[in-house]
Amino acid sequence: MKHFYVTAVVLCVTVAMCSVASMPADCPQLEAIIHTCTCEGSLDQPTDIVINCRRKGLTTFPTINGSYTGIIYEFTLAYNDIETVPDDAFQGLRIKRLDLTNNKLSSISDVSFRGLEADLTVLKISGGATGINAPFTAMSNLTTLQELTLQNFMIPGGDLENSIFLQPFSALQKLTLVNWNLKSIATAAFTGLTSLKELYVQQQPNLTSLPVGAINLLQDTIEKIEISNTKIIKLYSYSFQTMKVLKTLVLASNLIADLEDNCFNGLEDKLQFLDMSLNTIPLSSLSQLQVLRNLRTLKLQNSGLTTLPTNAALFNNKPNLQILDLRGNRLTTVSHNVFANLSSLVQLDLSENQIGTMGDNSLSGLTNLKYLDLGHQSLVGTSLKLPPLAQLTSLITLTLEFTPLSSQSWDSIRQASSLTTLNLRQTGFTSIPNMTFSTMTNLNTLNLGNNQITNIYQETFVGPQNHLKSIDLSSNLINHFDSCTFHNYSFPLKLNLIGNPLHCDCHLYWLSKAVRDGQISLETYLPNTCTYPPQRNGSDFSALNPSDLCSTAPNPAVCSDYYSPTTTTTPTTTTTTQPSVIISVTFMSATTDSITISWTLDLPELLNYIIVSHIEIPGGTTPIYSREITPGNLQYSIDGLKQNTGYEICVEGHPKVGQQKQTCIKENTKPTPTLPPNNDDQTSNSTEIGLIIGSVIGGLVLLAILVAIIYLVFLRKKSPKDKYPVQPRTFTRAELPQMGYDSKRYRKKKKEDTTDGNKNQVTVSTVTDGKNGQPNIGRISAGSYQYLQEKQPISNKPNPVPPYVNDAAAKQYSSPYENDVNMRPLPRMPQDSPGYYNPAFRHSTTPDQQPHTYSEIHL
Numbered sequence: 105m106k107h108f109y110v111t112a113v114v115l116c117v118t119v120a121m122c123s124v125a126s127m128p129a130d131c132p133q134l135e136a137i138i139h140t141c142t143c144e145g146s147l148d149q150p151t152d153i154v155i156n157c158r159r160k161g162l163t164t165f166p167t168i169n170g171s172y173t174g175i176i177y178e179f180t181l182a183y184n185d186i187e188t189v190p191d192d193a194f195q196g197l198r199i200k201r202l203d204l205t206n207n208k209l210s211s212i213s214d215v216s217f218r219g220l221e222a223d224l225t226v227l228k229i230s231g232g233a234t235g236i237n238a239p240f241t242a243m244s245n246l247t248t249l250q251e252l253t254l255q256n257f258m259i260p261g262g263d264l265e266n267s268i269f270l271q272p273f274s275a276l277q278k279l280t281l282v283n284w285n286l287k288s289i290a291t292a293a294f295t296g297l298t299s300l301k302e303l304y305v306q307q308q309p310n311l312t313s314l315p316v317g318a319i320n321l322l323q324d325t326i327e328k329i330e331i332s333n334t335k336i337i338k339l340y341s342y343s344f345q346t347m348k349v350l351k352t353l354v355l356a357s358n359l360i361a362d363l364e365d366n367c368f369n370g371l372e373d374k375l376q377f378l379d380m381s382l383n384t385i386p387l388s389s390l391s392q393l394q395v396l397r398n399l400r401t402l403k404l405q406n407s408g409l410t411t412l413p414t415n416a417a418l419f420n421n422k423p424n425l426q427i428l429d430l431r432g433n434r435l436t437t438v439s440h441n442v443f444a445n446l447s448s449l450v451q452l453d454l455s456e457n458q459i460g461t462m463g464d465n466s467l468s469g470l471t472n473l474k475y476l477d478l479g480h481q482s483l484v485g486t487s488l489k490l491p492p493l494a495q496l497t498s499l500i501t502l503t504l505e506f507t508p509l510s511s512q513s514w515d516s517i518r519q520a521s522s523l524t525t526l527n528l529r530q531t532g533f534t535s536i537p538n539m540t541f542s543t544m545t546n547l548n549t550l551n552l553g554n555n556q557i558t559n560i561y562q563e564t565f566v567g568p569q570n571h572l573k574s575i576d577l578s579s580n581l582i583n584h585f586d587s588c589t590f591h592n593y594s595f596p597l598k599l600n601l602i603g604n605p606l607h608c609d610c611h612l613y614w615l616s617k618a619v620r621d622g623q624i625s626l627e628t629y630l631p632n633t634c635t636y637p638p639q640r641n642g643s644d645f646s647a648l649n650p651s652d653l654c655s656t657a658p659n660p661a662v663c664s665d666y667y668s669p670t671t672t673t674t675p676t677t678t679t680t681t682q683p684s685v686i687i688s689v690t691f692m693s694a695t696t697d698s699i700t701i702s703w704t705l706d707l708p709e710l711l712n713y714i715i716v717s718h719i720e721i722p723g724g725t726t727p728i729y730s731r732e733i734t735p736g737n738l739q740y741s742i743d744g745l746k747q748n749t750g751y752e753i754c755v756e757g758h759p760k761v762g763q764q765k766q767t768c769i770k771e772n773t774k775p776t777p778t779l780p781p782n783n784d785d786q787t788s789n790s791t792e793i794g795l796i797i798g799s800v801i802g803g804l805v806l807l808a809i810l811v812a813i814i815y816l817v818f819l820r821k822k823s824p825k826d827k828y829p830v831q832p833r834t835f836t837r838a839e840l841p842q843m844g845y846d847s848k849r850y851r852k853k854k855k856e857d858t859t860d861g862n863k864n865q866v867t868v869s870t871v872t873d874g875k876n877g878q879p880n881i882g883r884i885s886a887g888s889y890q891y892l893q894e895k896q897p898i899s900n901k902p903n904p905v906p907p908y909v910n911d912a913a914a915k916q917y918s919s920p921y922e923n924d925v926n927m928r929p930l931p932r933m934p935q936d937s938p939g940y941y942n943p944a945f946r947h948s949t950t951p952d953q954q955p956h957t958y959s960e961i962h963l
Contacts, residue, residue: 153174176198178203195218197220230255235284250275300322302328302330316343324349326347332355400427401429411435437462444465444468460488538566577599579603584609590618614661632646685765687757718742751773
């Protein structure tokens, strides 16, 4: 959650009212004594006197004309241009709190505070922009001080070593040193501050190390230490070892990049608040936080975190942690169960990260969580799907503004039934599922601004009718919405519709009347601009009367009663479950500037009227709506469109009971037609040419059909080819033959040789001779497969390892290399053998002793 610190200001309508409400009785007397200032009561206690000289443009100290024996609770001269505080500046006054900050002080008298010693408990003073020495002597007698702020002062050499000026302040409980030139703080610097509970050392750009010795000197009393906006780079081991009551430690806005082991020793069960924001601490160093088992608040804002440990080591041992601030880091993912051990967590801030993924159980265990901020995630081209929120039974505030959300996130949002505040501003939603808020009966504030929502129905906001007081729908695409939207709501209701393209016609008659009756108040810091009808384009809706929108008041709407199924109020009627009206839309025709559609209705008697809308696609931003069409009309023409352009056309039925039903189609207008030349001779010639071309094409088609028939009848009648045995396994590369100088590559399949009637014979280039150790035997035909050697023996043969598959058959011929495939049998099929192969060139080489290559076989 974002935290804004605002200075409270009391505004009075009249001087008399201020006098009666907040001016103490002695104010007239005091304003006469200090006539340049005003007298008023304290914000905390109206009877306490405050002399207010704040922002008066004073360049000199105001004159005190008299004395006042009573106690002035506060005298403030802050934010002026005073340069000098004179001697006895407050003579005759008794002051408890004095504020001299944000002036241009260059000179402070050593006796300027004389007379205030007995009463002054709080002193805030700052030097000029260039800085002067701290007014040690002037303050030396203010022994009753409990709070001291010294801003914009100098210290010789930048080393705070001399503790003499602080020794008188044994009653001091809060010390603030802002924007000094400190380089170091000596161990003895705070000697004498025996009651100090809070120490603030801020804006010290020359301070590079934590003043461990000085702060440990305060071990018995110090409860809060803030050292921020310095250049401290490391926390050393045992820096807080002696601390006895330290509860709050703020080390924000430094350069800390390393936490040494045991740096938090001594604070395990004491420290309740730790702020390490605006440092750059590696995740490995953050494991040192694990020992702090009594933390209530942990702030790691803008600490450079890119991930959280999946084992949740950072958040182990934190049974009392209530506030966890992780905003402004570079987190992209929140893993499962990362916060599972933080059952006491009340506030979790994950805003200003880059979280695009959250595990379904990433928020499990947070049963006491009340405030969750996931807003301002920097996501490009993606959206966040929220994890289930059903376990967050205590969640009352959910902030998701400026985070692109997946439409599936509605399922998770619906589970957050205990919400009182929901911020969905600029999340990219285009619609709101009906009954989403039906269980959020305590929802008070809902922000849906800067989205692309177009339609609002009665069912949209059903649920929080007794508590919802503010709805922000600004900067959406809403033209009008159902007059039953706020049926049975408790009024008044604050509604923001600024930035919507409102159709200021009869559809919004009910809203205008509700505004006039005081039930609904519209935000009017900008006009609620009308965009339709044309005669009211640019008008401010909030300035129009109901009669300006519709000359005749529409009949009261018949609204569904979702809150009491048996009770009805006028004009509401008791309703039962109604059948759905089905609308079927059909495209009829299109011209260059119009589209005509028709539709059918299965139950037209359930409808009050029909509206047709259209929007240009792509690029259209605001749909254009038709007049109300009676359900008896089933056709509509949309005119005035752009030529050759796409449109989405929707037919929306408004039923007598229930929500609107809508069906859409997408169609295009026609482009401008290209007209032929207006020449009779050319028309005649074109017709004749068309006839000639048609005749030629017809003849060619007929000839092609005849050729196909001849081919199928005569050429396809031939004997089937022999089927070669299929190899039953895949060979390794080492088993494949290689080419050499006695073999050639396969080139291409040759034409069929029909000279000897062997039409199925295919001849190829020279291949291997099939035998090892017999080089240069000569040209071998492709039919020489009788020397295919078996890879494995055939177990059921007498000779278990025959040298060649068809060696015996080959001996019947005078030449084993003849290509007589008709007589030579095929190689026998391997029965239980895994296969056969040709190893002829397996071990041979080319003349230059390079291995043969054989790329023509692809198995």
